[in-house]
Amino acid sequence: MTPLHDAGSDAGARRPGINGMRLRGLIRKEFLQIVRDPSSIAIAFLLPAFLLLLHGYGVSLDATNVPLAFVAEAPGAEAASLAEAFAGSPYFDVRRFAIMKDAVAALSTHEVNGIVRVRENFSNITAGTMAPTGPMPIQVILNGVDANTARLVSGYAEGVWALWLEDRERQAGREIRPPVELVSRIWYNSEMRSRNFLVPGLIAVNMTLIGALLTAMVMAREWERGTMEALMVTPVSILEILLGKIIPYFIMGMGGMALSVSMAVWVFAVPLRGSLWLLVLVSSVFLLVSLGIGLFISIVAKNQFVAGQVAIIVTFLPAFLLSGYIFDIASMPRPVQIVTHIVAARYFIAILQSSFLAGDVWAVVRPNLAALVLMAVFFLTLCGLKSKKRLD
Structure with missing residues (x-):
């Protein structure tokens, strides 16, 4: 124009x-x-x-209060102690199931994001050893639809397991001397x-x-x-x-x-x-x-x-x-x-x-x-x- x-x-x-x-x-x-x-x-x-x-x-990228199923096939003191360790973690909201079938159904409907399965031979665990034969005493199953959350939950579960083993060794009066002691130090965002x-x-x-x-x-x-x-x-x-x-x-x-x-x-x-x-x-x-x-x-x-x-x-x-x-x-x-x-x-x-x-x-x-x-x-x-x- x-x-x-x-x-x-x-x-x-x-x-x-x-x-x-x-x-x-x-x-x-x-x-x-x-x-x-x-x-x-x-x-x-x-x-x-x-x-x-x-x-x-x-x-939020933080995984807290993740619903987690806990199944103990043979309830006992060891299984109860492990269940309390998971329940005491701020990362998990533990829901106990009597049988594995109910836990799998909850996982398939996204009621829980993972399953911790404690088998009957879990009580055979001793310091640093497990049952030589048969299925592994403990099994962790995760919902991998959200891969990032699954990785976080896997790491948190491994951390709870490691702390539970250390606490069990101390209660037994055995001294823990790891060959390398890891000390974490986080910069800039220490609260993560x-x-x-x-x-x-x-x-x-x-x-x-x-x-x-x-x-x-x-x-x-x-x-x-x-x-x-x-x-x-x-x-x-x-x-x-x-x-x-x-x-x-x-x-x-x-x-x-x-x-x-x-x-x-x-x-x-x-x-x-x-x-x-x-x-x-x-x-x-x-x-x-x-x-x-x-x-x-x-x-x-x-x-x-x-x-x-x-x-x-x-x-x-x-x-x-x-x-x-x-x-x-x-x-x-x-x-x-x-x-x-x-x-x-x-x-x-x-x-x-x-x-x-x-x-x-x-x-x-x-x-x-x-x-x-x-x-x-x-x-x-x-x-x-x-x-x-x-x-x-």
Whole structure:
């Protein structure tokens, strides 16, 4: 379509720079629009709080209170002692069955995730030896539908078994002298809480979606209502229009980020060991990337429904699946690992997890922050090149 040739448009063309008064007017207009239409406030503050509460409490990689069937074919003191050892573990919810058939039926209907079967010759176990013939005295059967949970349950069961054997040796008065004594020392997340790992990543996933939606939906709404056309015929330059859109939603996005970090520290008790100022800096750069993506989507789509759908597809889903939030990138196929390099959340999550759990590890911060800066420059420049004072 032909460019707008009126006095306002020509004046805007002659003023490619930034006029402070016009820019302040645009920012004030945007904040007034936000107050009149509080959906932006909901996106910036209510959405991250809701998603953090939902995912923070609903998503966990810890296997606790796993329903476990315990079958003792010949009840006795040894079998009862082992059953108590499993029942005393925080990882298992022990359910006792009299016969193996009932336990297998419970496993097939997913009432339990595993079976510990103690056979009749279990009482023949002595220190370091078992019955030389016949079936093994103890059998562990696991539901392998969820392979990760099955591996965790297998490890927990082996741990309970080892501790029970050690306790039995001590009760018998025999001194335990293992050839190698293992002392575990866990760094950065000594409590081994999956929430400490997931919540920082969840902040990045949420801010990816929120930053893109703030600009994508709002700009598209202005195109639909016709207010963008009215703005185009004013003396403002396209750079002032872009800054007038980015600055207010950048402020709101940082407010949402502050809320998310506050909830992570005070609601979910995730330690923040890194510098707060570095976290603010990195969050600012990442938010510019998200806002740039959303702004570019709105420039291309100019429709709220389409902009919202595209924002979810190109920002939230890759951030959720390909950023290392839940799935380890190193375990992905090589082609998928290459694709993850274009997902901005990948770099932000790496810095967030390091900042929260390990502190300011500059070997992690520098390359990931540099990648975010490059992506911010790329998307904002792309928005500037794509934006023109034209009604087409």
